[in-house]
Amino acid sequence: MGLIQKIKNILFGGHERTAKANKNILGSFIIKVVSIVISLVVVPLTLNYVNPSRYGIWLTLSSIVAWFSFFDIGITHGLRNKYAEARAKGDNKSAQIYISTTYGILAIVFITIWLLFLVINPFLDWSDLLKLSPEYGSDVSKLALIVFTYFCMQFVLRTITTIISADQEPAKASLIDVIGQIISLVVIVILVKTTEGSLVNLGIALCASPLLALIGANIFFFKGKYREFKPTFSKVKFSYAKSLFNLGVVFFIIQIAGLIQFESANVIISRNFGPADVTDYNIVFKYFGVLSMGFTIFLTPFWSAATEAYVKNDIGWIRDSMKKYNVLNIFFVLLGIIMLFFADDIYDLWLGEETVNIDFLLSLWGLIFFTVSIFGSKYVSFLNGISALRLQFWASVVSPVVYLILTLVFIEYFKMGVYALFVASVVANFNAFILAPIQYHMIINKGKKGIWIR
Template sequence: MKKLFSSIYQYFNKFLVKGNARTVLAKKNIIGSILIKGGSIAVSLVMVPLTIDYVNPTRYGIWLALSSIVGWFSFFNVGMTHGLRNKFAEARTKGDKEAARMYISTTYAVLTIVFTAVWLVFLIVNPFLDWVEILNASSEMRMELSILAIIIFTYFCMQFVLKIINTLVTADQAPAKASLINFLGQIISLLVIVVLVYTTEGSLINLGLALCIAPIAVLILANFFFFKTDYKEFKPSIKYVNLSQSKNLFSLGLIFFIIQIASLIQYQTSNIIIAQSFGPYEVTTYNVVYKYFNVLGMGFGIFLTPFWSASTDAFFKNDINWIKKATIKYLQIGVLFVLGGVIMLFISDTVYRVWLKGQVDIDFTLSLWGLLFFTSFMFASIFVNFLNGISALKIQFWASLISPLVFIGSAYLLIDYYGMGVHALFISSLIASFNGIIIAPLQYYLIIYKKKKGIWIR
């Protein structure tokens, strides 16, 4: 047995160090991300029943609803951190440390100004917001909900500034470290909630403080740690703030913002269309299938995350062969995930019955189209991540302006004219994903194999 474990260890050790530095780094981060995100999922699963038991199901639902509403303010970020991710990776690849530090300092300055202003406006407006009416809660919770809203909103504003460090670590091709920062925050929150369960009565304010303070504390420590060690030479400084350069970050970030909005509209309107056309029950069936097969998307995402910043590095170093090989490997990994998805499809009925305790009936056709959608999603994400990494966003930007209209139009056409069921939403999603499925692979081919420039590289 000892010999077997030794052989396995030697095999993985050789596997990890095989390839160039960029490939080795990606492998280590993928393995690290699998372990860390696996732990993160486990903590999330444990935390749900624990928090429900602490505050009761109704109050936990209020917490989730309020967090979702406040979460919409994340759009004030306008994708600026995505702009920083590309600009920082590009500057480091070129060895331009001055530019890298300027981009970092400017991002911290601009986001601090923006979110401080947003936070102050919220403090002024909050007393006039009737959270009891908004959340359909008991009137006796009015003061508690107002305080909780301030706690959650303060947390969101602070994290958007402090999470810049996660962007830098990810841009530096070390997404596992970024995942570790989030995981440590979750662990501490879980421990605090365990203490609260045994020492206090259920309180939404205590829950809010437990789930908000711990991640913020970890992010503050992470900022101090990384800017004292790995990124000491890039430490933010007022003298490096160049607001005129923020235009470069905002222009790139704004494009990412529009693209994200298009995806959000598509996902959010799905539930509305289903509720209007088929009723609330079918909203549940659609979302169950979506979450079930999204396991494929999340799993594939762990492998794909390093590709974005690695593409930036490889492209600006003109290491085209690495990009070609990496793309082929990701396509091969995608095939394995699709095979796993086929297995998931054929056992889906059993999984739904056990998972949902027989409370929801889901048609096989809906599951089939769910698998087809996430298969196309994984395929498209390979090429979209590459294009994001080299900031070739112009075509994707214009497509994102059209795709929500295509989605909504095709959904109503398939439902009202052709009489299709809920699976029409997955079909419409496939149609609206024309950029990722068709244009992005073509754009990748023209850039990498045909050396095309012009609109393709913008």
């Protein structure tokens, strides 16, 4: 047997579910490498185009608008589980109804929100809200409209990526995002070569490009592989919405916790330290976020595969998969330590010498934060896949409060720097490194039900 054949057997042999996951892991890895390269190129290009302070404004405004994502009420996560369950049972009719109903609900919600924002935006003083110089007022108001329009449209259009991921093919979903990134990169290069730095032009480039990719993906997949599940008005059944909402509302609360904890960071930094520090924080976040992105490549197929395995009572497959993820976890911790050791050199190589001066503590706590997140993510992914969400729900109610209180205390009373936000995030993320592993153990190893499985 040749070497190539042996590799094929390792990657694509064995259980059909595992082989499918391995194919997507390999595809996702290639796609993610391209995504990372593009991201690394886009950041310095963008910084040179609009300068660090303006880039910080873009990041801050994007974070604020992202808060409105909670209006999907977690329905796309509900769709992911319900669609996967329906396909596992061979119930394609219900699968199409769930898809059509999700598109219908999201369209109604986000069109309404967008129209309300059109009315409200002219009366908002963005310069005062973000503590910016008045000279930015007009551009920031225009940028807010651009970004808000993008977020509303993409929340409806991204339903296609949920369907693809639920079908255990996350590599294809990732490819859609990369196509959007490529378009953005091309447009930004053109802007750098032909125009002066402009927040409005930057907003158009970074918002319109991914929308074009999503529109193309919806047309391509619903005319092809998912023709049978194409959303139609006649298949929108609001009676099905109840089951989506029952599951979605729990995901909704969990999403809110994530939004408060992560999307408020840029605003807190901007108000307490300044826009330039928003840039430093996000550079560290992007740098060590590569670890999370890498681990997610391997983990993404697990959510919907776990749904299928649990429905079919294939506990052995779940247990074996978790062992492999734990071994992989150790590798990523070691990789993160190496990244920390060379962080300053890589920042200079990436962004140019003296472009930023990032404190070591900020990098250290950035690494610790992502290490904790990666550890818990495999357990959370399994629990999400089987809809065992009650403990995570209550943790999510408490977590944002813990995060905001700790952030305030660390900054105001202990005079900690920007790294205080990472410290607070680690402590507030107790579900990831305490509750979720215990819950997984009780369900899979102990066979417990009750609160553990709800």
